[in-house]
Amino acid sequence: MTKGPGNGLTQAAIAVDLVIVTVMDADLKVYLTRRQEQPFQGLWALPGDFVRAGPRGSLGEDLTAAVSRAFSHTTQTRASAAPLQQLATFGRARRDPRGRTISTSWLAPLSPDVAALIAASHDDAQAGWFSCSEEVPWMRLSFDHADILEAALARIQQDVEHTDLAFALAPKVFTVSELRLVHEAVNGQPQDGRNFRRRFQRLVEDGRVEEAPGRRHLGRARPAKVWRKRTQPD
Amino acid sequence: MTKGPGNGLTQAAIAVDLVIVTVMDADLKVYLTRRQEQPFQGLWALPGDFVRAGPRGSLGEDLTAAVSRAFSHTTQTRASAAPLQQLATFGRARRDPRGRTISTSWLAPLSPDVAALIAASHDDAQAGWFSCSEEVPWMRLSFDHADILEAALARIQQDVEHTDLAFALAPKVFTVSELRLVHEAVNGQPQDGRNFRRRFQRLVEDGRVEEAPGRRHLGRARPAKVWRKRTQPD
């Protein structure tokens, strides 16, 4: 019992699956990739990978290291570009026809700036952003990824109201309207701009956001003040 | 690549760890067991077990099945006695000196009635209830169980305010004061009984709880109405 807990125990491969989301075109989008190999070859899937073994039978990498690596490989972006957050673990015995696997899913919220770079760098036939409300091919997802994605979306809707998740999905420097758009995209319904602005004011008073230099000029209307999340909330 | 995802991938044992909690003596308590074998022999640990392989190299049991089995084995109680809920997964490469393991932690909130039965049936030197605020031997916990327990307690404090968790920690049929005691034990500070009762009234009006027959007579004071959670919230 030195190499591993031995007999009668299931040895499984550890997978990490990424729910990479962003807000584009006023819509919550998730990044899916097409599977290049069996099983489910050609179907869409959440990007992910297996935890790797280290050199010559060492213990291998930490779970968090595998997630960061999978994220970087998928997006060609540093893992620091997204505040990776663990969601849940799926361990049905038959979830992978190849053998026993267990998958831990992680949320990777991206700002639209970063998401746009990723959109530009891949082959649209093999990877891409899918509208969660419209385009996700729920019936054509690999493994139990529909379950994973469904759970992730529920979590996102909760967190966007009660955590800093909205800031991760907004541009690093944003206007009030841009932050409101994040909320609207996530819960799929318009927010009253005036009431939202009042809630936003409280964030400012509480020191959670601060004004940034400059103004942003989006449509053909009055330029808006820009804000950023405060790193030190006092 | 038929039996399992083969080369370069870490094969790990899958552990499930239980955070069994209840409210006793106006305090949140967690059930710990003493480890009977190496590693960490003699130290306290969260109860748990490994996911088992099935007959002759089959895939083995589902994650949820392993949790139910571990719970039943630990408590000598049916898994239906607690609404088992997945918490998080811990996968540091070196979390288990025997070899690569990955552990998914589950919350098992128990009503004090069930908890009392368990307390009566074990050897106090080998297992027992520990006050989370006072008695948990944080420095003497096995593996990364201190991390797991810490995360679980934070989750409990969140959920008790926003989910049905408080009902799981209260007697199946309870008085308003007993439910208030659950909140007080979890967040460690007294609640105004009059304001709590108003919140409780809304639960009744919303059909989430209903009156139960009889009254409960606890101290040497006026008997209190008893209530139960409604199974069909309309």
Added chain:
DNA sequence: TCAATAGTGTCTTTCAGACAGTATATA
């Protein structure tokens, strides 16, 4: 009678939702 808990009610502040109006940019 007293101590202890059960239960009802009031006052105030905070906050969310609905809605009106002014300001400043471009087309």
Added chain:
DNA sequence: TATATACTGTCTGAAAGACACTATTGA
């Protein structure tokens, strides 16, 4: 000028926090 968005307010009702009081039991 028209229009779109930015920004400032008001009114109302729901709910939380602080606090006063009555009711019913056993000791």
